[in-house]
Amino acid sequence: MTDAPGWLDRFVDSLPERGWFQFLSRYVVVPYWAWRDPKPKLPGGPRPAAQPGENLQCMMNLIMPLKDPSPVGRAKAALAIAQNVDAIFDGLDNVGTVHTARFLLLDGNLCMISVYDGDFSNYIRDFIVTIGSVFDEIMDLVVGGEELKPTAQNVDKFIAWVHAHDLFQAPDFPTDLFTLQDEAKGVGPGGPPHELRSLPRALILQLHANPNISLGGGYRAYPGFSAAQVRAKFGVGW
Amino acid sequence: MPEPDIADTLVAFLNADGIPGKRPVHAWGIGASGVFVPSPVAGSFCIADHFQEKLPEGYPKKPQVVSVTVRFSNGSGSRQNDGAAGPHDGWSDVRGMATRFHLGDGSATDLIAMSLPEFFTPTPETFLDFARDALPRPFRRETPWQKLRDMLHLTLPLPDPYPGQVSRPDDGAMDYADRNRSAQLAVFQAASIGAPVSYVRATYHAVHTFFVIAPDGTRRGVRFIWQPIAGALNIDLRDPAQQDKVTRPYLQQELRDRLAKGPARFSLMMMIGETGDDFDDSTRPWPPHRVRVMMGTLTLDTVIDCEHLSFNPLLLTRGIEPSGDPILAVREWAYQKSSQVRGGVPCPFSQR
Numbered sequence: 001m002t003d004a005p006g007w008l009d010r011f012v013d014s015l016p017e018r019g020w021f022q023f024l025s026r027y028v029v030v031p032y033w034a035w036r037d038p039k040p041k042l043p044g045g046p047r048p049a050a051q052p053g054e055n056l057q058c059m060m061n062l063i064m065p066l067k068d069p070s071p072v073g074r075a076k077a078a079l080a081i082a083q084n085v086d087a088i089f090d091g092l093d094n095v096g097t098v099h100t101a102r103f104l105l106l107d108g109n110l111c112m113i114s115v116y117d118g119d120f121s122n123y124i125r126d127f128i129v130t131i132g133s134v135f136d137e138i139m140d141l142v143v144g145g146e147e148l149k150p151t152a153q154n155v156d157k158f159i160a161w162v163h164a165h166d167l168f169q170a171p172d173f174p175t176d177l178f179t180l181q182d183e184a185k186g187v188g189p190g191g192p193p194h195e196l197r198s199l200p201r202a203l204i205l206q207l208h209a210n211p212n213i214s215l216g217g218g219y220r221a222y223p224g225f226s227a228a229q230v231r232a233k234f235g236v237g238w
Numbered sequence: 239m240p241e242p243d244i245a246d247t248l249v250a251f252l253n254a255d256g257i258p259g260k261r262p263v264h265a266w267g268i269g270a271s272g273v274f275v276p277s278p279v280a281g282s283f284c285i286a287d288h289f290q291e292k293l294p295e296g297y298p299k300k301p302q303v304v305s306v307t308v309r310f311s312n313g314s315g316s317r318q319n320d321g322a323a324g325p326h327d328g329w330s331d332v333r334g335m336a337t338r339f340h341l342g343d344g345s346a347t348d349l350i351a352m353s354l355p356e357f358f359t360p361t362p363e364t365f366l367d368f369a370r371d372a373l374p375r376p377f378r379r380e381t382p383w384q385k386l387r388d389m390l391h392l393t394l395p396l397p398d399p400y401p402g403q404v405s406r407p408d409d410g411a412m413d414y415a416d417r418n419r420s421a422q423l424a425v426f427q428a429a430s431i432g433a434p435v436s437y438v439r440a441t442y443h444a445v446h447t448f449f450v451i452a453p454d455g456t457r458r459g460v461r462f463i464w465q466p467i468a469g470a471l472n473i474d475l476r477d478p479a480q481q482d483k484v485t486r487p488y489l490q491q492e493l494r495d496r497l498a499k500g501p502a503r504f505s506l507m508m509m510i511g512e513t514g515d516d517f518d519d520s521t522r523p524w525p526p527h528r529v530r531v532m533m534g535t536l537t538l539d540t541v542i543d544c545e546h547l548s549f550n551p552l553l554l555t556r557g558i559e560p561s562g563d564p565i566l567a568v569r570e571w572a573y574q575k576s577s578q579v580r581g582g583v584p585c586p587f588s589q590r
Contacts, residue, residue, distance in 0.1 A: 005379065005398065012382040015389060029390055050514040053527045172525050175422040193419040196412055196426055201392035217527055224510070224529035 030208060039205045040184040044166030045120050046217070047180075053224045055118060057099055061167035061214050062112040064142040069108025077110045077141050084134045091131030096238070097123060099227045110142060117226040124159045128152055168210040172217050177202050244362040245571030251369060253579060261580060264334045266325035267311035268437070268490045269544030270497065274304040274339060274506070276534040283458065283508065283531055284450035286557035288339045288347065305340040306536060309544050310437035310493070313352070314407065328433050328473060328484035329400050335442040335464055336549040337536070347555040350569075351442035351464055353431060357520040358411075358424040362568040368421060371414040374405035394429075401485050420521045432472035433483070436492050438502035438538065439471045446551065447517040447561035450508070459511035459561060461524060464536065467503040494541050504536040518562040548577035 005013070015021040046058045066073050081088070081103050092098050101114035116123045128135065132152035139145030144161070151158045171177055178194045181202060194202070207213065222230070231238065252263055261267075280289035288304045312325050313332035333353040338346050358372075359365040380388070380396050388395045396408070408429055415425040434440040442464040449457050473480050496502060510529040516522045552560055552570035560566055 008382040009379065009385075012385045012389075015386070025389075029392065033392055051512040051525075053512050053529065054525065057527070173423050173523065175426055178422075193416060193422065195393075196415045196422050197388075197394040198392075199426060200394055204392050217525060220527060223527045224512075 030204060033201060034205055034208045037201070037205060039181055039202070039209045041209045042168045042180055042184055042206065044163060044168050046169060056224060056226050057115050057117065057220050058120065058123075059169065059214060059218055060112065060114045060116065060120070060123070060162075061169075062114075062162055063106075063165055063167060063212060064110045064112070064138070064145075066108050066110055066141055067143055067145075068141070073141070074105050074108075077105060077138075080134075080137045080141060081110075084131075084137065087131050087134050091127060091134070093238070094130045095123070095126045097126070097227055099230075110138065117228070120163070121159050124162050125155055128155050128158060167212055167214045168206075169214040170206075170216055174199060174203075177206065181206065244366065245568050245575050248362065248366055248369070248568070248572050249575045249579060251366065253576070261311075261576065264311035264313055267309045267334070267545065268493055269542040269547070270308045270310070270493065270502075270538040271540045271542045272306055272308070272501065272536060272538035274306045274534050274536045276302060276304070277532045279531060280533040281453070283452055283533070284557050285453055286347070286450070286555050287341045287343070288555070289533060289557070302342075304342075306538075307338045307340070307542070307544055307547065308536075308538060309336045309547065309549065310334065310489070311336070312489070325487050325489070326400070326403075327487050327489040328475070329403070330397070330430070330432050332428055332431060333434060333437065333440050333442070335437070335440075337464075338547070338549060338553075339555075341555060345555060346553060347558065348549045348551060348553040349444050349462055350549055350551040351444040351462065353434070353440045353442055354424060354428055355443045355445065355523045356424045356427070357445050357565055358421050358428075359418070359565070360420055360519045360521050361564045364418070364420075365565065365568075368411070368414050368418075372407040372411040374407045375409050376405050377409060397429075420519075423523075424521060434489075435471045435473050436468075436496060436502075437489055438493065438496065438504070439466050439468055441465055441470045442504075443523075444551075445520040445523070446563045446566040447511060447520075448554070449559040449561060451557045451559070457559075459515070459517045461509045461511070462533070463507045463509065464504040465507055467505060467535075497539055497541055501537045501539040503538070506533040506536060507531070508533045518564070520563055520565055546581075548573065550574065 016025075045060065046054065049055065066077055068074075068076070088101075092101055095116075097117040099115040099117070101112065101116075104111040104113060128151050132150065135151045135158070136149050139149050139151065148154050148158045148161055171180060175196070177199070179189065182188070182191060274288060276289045276291050278291055281291055283289070288302075291301055311334040312327065313334060314326075335351045335353075337349045337351070339349070340346050357365075359368045377399065379398050385395060399406070411421075411425045411428070415421040444462040444464075447459050447461055450460050451457055473483050475481055475484060493502075508531045509524055510531065511517055511524060512528060515524050515528075550570060550573045551566060554560065
């Protein structure tokens, strides 16, 4: 049988691409659902897991808003990093659990993107011990940073701040978002399943609460191996 | 032993609308032959013959090349039961890749995989419930007002029917998933899986856990994945040049044309599970952060007829053992029963 779409079908199908409908969605539909079915902001960083592989090559996506996002303010941030390159490299080698780390200037944010092994709090703690002075300089430049100085004497407070500014990592399997949202609301795993067709709404409302997120746990060329194992394999000495 | 009973029930149910002599699911398929060459490291993870780069004393001293037979298939292409018989190559659907490795001693071992990374239910009993709920139901295009409602509710839109499509399993599968959390991931991903441009441009997952035995006796829980070396690629029905694929069977001819020009290759990747991973539940894929081992390369070069061949996911060989996954266990019996019903080449287990 033929079930060809009529003109009204085609018009409705085209709505998501029309500017006025996108405006309506952005300023009316999404805010309405965010009011009716609010999602808590989900915490950043990797989630606790018993499996060793989940505790290796963990990602940190630290987004630090600059007090002065103008070109001059961003230049100050670039200078703060550039003047401390030796200290940063020394610190990374001393921490020993870091695969990669880099700084980005992204719009009005200074970002630190790193891949590390082991527990998040220990990672930050090790960093503060080794390059606390660099972070003190960075804290001068970012919103809310002054209260954390000197970072070496405010370690737990600094860890909490970093955790709050680390991006939420969306689950590798999309339907796990329901579980994370339930957990954040204190709803246990025994609750009734969510309607599957509501998954796009769950994601949209989560993006309303967490505008910036990491999409999944990322790709790894050699998953399941620590930086120490890789160095040992290549025989590079530490 | 409960498996034969539930397997009989499953096969009888799935065959209810089938055609005698044809598979009840994955009915449309095409065969190909080629070789599998194990990687240099495969033998250090598994003692199975086809993973040995060189065979033991008495065999030729050269890199081993294992003959393989592969059957690619469409998960739900209809032969008669929805009024629109055909393989429906261009419809969004799960594809299958069943591989038989012909071993040096004349025996064989199978690896059965599909383009969906997980299964729908954790047990045979729940799968029977799922299959009953997911029977294709008659459907029509959503009205414009229903679509508008979906948009305003920020919910997943129901796909429009393909030309000639009058029934689909999605509605029942969605209903089941709304009541059963374990089915949600597979149903969600199956609903949006799309159609590959070629059978050899899809990734295939052997969703169950197997245990592989290393030369030192280490026993590892693993899952296998066939990755196309040409890369995974779906058709894009927004492209006018590809829109005819939704009504025209193309996958079998595409494979014939492709292999006439040159071989197609897959990498066999093996994911190693960790303590804490679920080895017996194929509804839960493992995170992509597990150690991966490249076990070998499959090269297909010839289209063959293997429609009467019966594969079985538990046709294993020394060095590979099944996990306790109850779906894997029942598939042994279900495949065997299905083979008997359609008169396929007797399943290797039929001598039991």
